[in-house]
Amino acid sequence: MTNDNAFLSVRDLRVHFPTDDGLVKSVDGLSFDLERGKTLGIVGESGSGKSVTSLSIMGLHKGGSARISGEVLLDGQELVSSSSEEVRLLRGKRMAMIFQDPLSAMHPYYTVGHQIIEAYRVHNNVSKAVAKKHAIEMLDRVGIPQPDKRVDAYPHQFSGGMRQRAMIAMALSCDPDLLIADEPTTALDVTVQAQILDLIRDLQSEFNSAVIIITHDLGVVAELADHIQVMYAGRAIEYGTAEDIFDRPQHPYTWGLLGSMPRIDRERTERLIPIKGTPPSLINVPKGCAFNPRCNYAHLNGGASETERPELLDSGAGHMVACHLSPQERQKAWETDIKPKL
């Protein structure tokens, strides 16, 4: 899936952490592309490698114990082999990130304005007064009322939704080309979630940046994402447009995710169908397809799922899936077993 228009290209990314218990393979061979102005949703359970992927792109695992290999190309510049200093200069300027819990992600001792000014002045040689004006503008842009007053407030004086808006203002202060949002709405009230998602969408079209939304909530990516990548045990197991994933999902794990998602149009008497079993250990990843111990269909292909790791292959029109089942078998299972129950 090489894409010449790609602004961000991740190639065979591997992030391994040596621990006392063994090597934790948090990300183990991940590739994807993202164009400017597009949104990619990365979906998966806890421990599937979503956050590690984003932190690795940002270079925030550099200098730690992580062993990182593969390529991350940001506008043609390779980041994995770049020095910490080179990546630092890109952080905040060309790629920025917003985090799950805006209260703990902001320094409690500094005003919101100070933290935005700081982010702006790292990469722009301007006076404090100019940076402050810019901070007020940014706060206004993300919909914070009375930004000239709120700029001097502390994070604890903001509500949860306002804090996340301020985080977004901070992340966008240097007009980055890539914005990574790691579970941006998980810690927020439902009513506020929609506002924040709207805000991210509006700002994206305004700034024409590439956006990665990381979430375990399929509802969030349904709102925002052009493409969705489903991750399992450090790998992508399905990749496609939002329509592909929601209307024609191919992988049994994606079916499981959809089946366990509450929907308003579902009969109340029907139960949600949780995925059986628990997420796999990242030290002893199951042989073959990592999902096979939890898969209802693994028996169909004569044991291939238990021995051989399926490659992520195009099953038509850019919709990619890593599964040993034949397209016919998947089609049949989806039509008869899964779709009627959703």
Place this chain on the structure above:
Amino acid sequence: MPGTVITYIVRRLIAAIGLLIIVSAITFSIFYLVPRWAGASPETLANRYVGRAATEETVKLTAERLGLYDPIAVQYWNWAKGVVVGAEYDYGAGVERCPAPCLGYSFITKQPVWPELLDRIPVTLSLAAGASILWLVFGVAIGVLSALRRGSIFDRAAMTVALAGVSLPIFFTGLISLAFFSYRLGWTKPGGTFVPLTDNPVLWAQALILPWITLAFLFSAQYARLTRAGMLETMNEDFIRTARAKGLKERNVVVQHGLRGALTPILTIFGLDVGLLLGGAVLTEKTFSLPGLGKYAVDGIVANDLPKILGVTLVAAVFIVLANLIVDLLYAVVDPRVRAK
């Protein structure tokens, strides 16, 4: 906002006065009651003032003049009144005026306590000021470096020395350093040679350098461990990740975001430690024969010289109360979340 701060300070100062009254009353009671329980009479207490050769009559007269026959509450009231407005002592040979704050006269030297305390406060102040700057700088610096290089040889060596530092008492490290630097190498004069800073800063520092280092060694060990633990915790916070995600230089991440967060609890303990020290660094002053408040207190206790003990206790309590107040105010400066309340 400034209005509320002033109200707060005034409220705290009023509470502090209440606290000082309680502290002095308890100290007073202990040192007046214990001798009585041990069998002392007003006459035997008065004996301390008039000397052994006095006649029984003189002793009784002195006891009466000193108010030793009065109930304890009345005696305390007279003492406390002396602190506030001064007192007059009638020795028969004439009335002696003891201006406020009058903390009475030493049983032994017959000198008023307050001027003696005033002489000793600069010694303790010099000791505490120098030592606290040393230990704050070294303790925090070592703690930060240890935390950043967790598990390195530097970290392990520093923490081993720190463990030794918190475990070794002053009279051990102090005597060792005296023996080595003063007696063996002759770099400094051994003890008892306090020179006021205003007279000669070089001699002042020279006389204090060993006590400073000894005291700072003990405290920096503790501060290094505290800072290290605080930094390890803070550097794992989400806001550190945010600071790095902004592209800040690692040095700024560590100092402006990490240390800033880790320093608050250190500041609290620092204020209390300095307050405590100002009340008298007993072991250090005794080891190095520094004529400070701590040594004064020990001398008073050994000689059962009640007015001295009461005086030092009151001054120490004032320092601790003030240190507490300053720490609380600083806390509001450092942590905006406290300010809101």
